[in-house]
Amino acid sequence: MAGYKDTVTVLAQPAETALAEWDSTNKLDMIFIDANKSAYKKYYDLILERDLLSAHGQIIVDNVLFHGKVHTEHHGKSDPPLKKSRIAAKIHEFNKHVASDPRTFQVVLPIFDGLMVISKVV
Numbered sequence: 193m194a195g196y197k198d199t200v201t202v203l204a205q206p207a208e209t210a211l212a213e214w215d216s217t218n219k220l221d222m223i224f225i226d227a228n229k230s231a232y233k234k235y236y237d238l239i240l241e242r243d244l245l246s247a248h249g250q251i252i253v254d255n256v257l258f259h260g261k262v263h264t265e266h267h268g269k270s271d272p273p274l275k276k277s278r279i280a281a282k283i284h285e286f287n288k289h290v291a292s293d294p295r296t297f298q299v300v301l302p303i304f305d306g307l308m309v310i311s312k313v314v
Contacts, residue, residue, distance in 0.1 A: 207231070211238045219246035226254035229279045232286040240295055240312075247314050251296075257306025258283050 203210040207227040214220075223245065225235055232253060239245055256262065262284045290298055290310060298310040 207235050208238065211235060211242065211244065214242070214244055216242050216244055219249065220244050221246050221249045223249070223251045224254070225251065229255060229258070230282045232283065233289050236286070236290060236310075240293075245312055247312065249312070251308075251310040253286075253308040253310065255305040256283060256287055256300055256308040257302060262287065262306070 207225070208231065223239060225232060227235065236251065236253075239251060245251065258280050262280050287300075287308070290296065290308065294313065296310050296312055298308050301307045301309065
């Protein structure tokens with residue numbers, strides 16, 4: 193973090209706590225989500241409901257394709273109820289939630305396990 197200590201804030205605490213306690217007058221330019229996959233929807237909604245993102249800020253969400261399992265979940269070909277399948281189902285639900293939300297627009301980058309870049313509609 194050399195040279196960025198006045199620009200970047202790293203929070204080492206549960207994501208829900210950090211988002212709930214963040215001063216909403218201090219808007220964030222970028223939020224990177226790579227936490228409890230089952231709670232992605234909750235984090236996303238908390239960010240938007242508390243208006244934590246600056247007008248041109250972005251939310252970047254990791255693992256939105258989750259080992260290719262989200263695609264098979266979408267096509268009804270999920271594996272037996274294993275942990276990865278349950279997580280893939282939650283991520284699929286999150287992806288659908290974001291895609292249908294008129295407050296934002298997004299793009300999925302199919303690199304690694306998938307990155308979703310989300311921006312607010314301004």
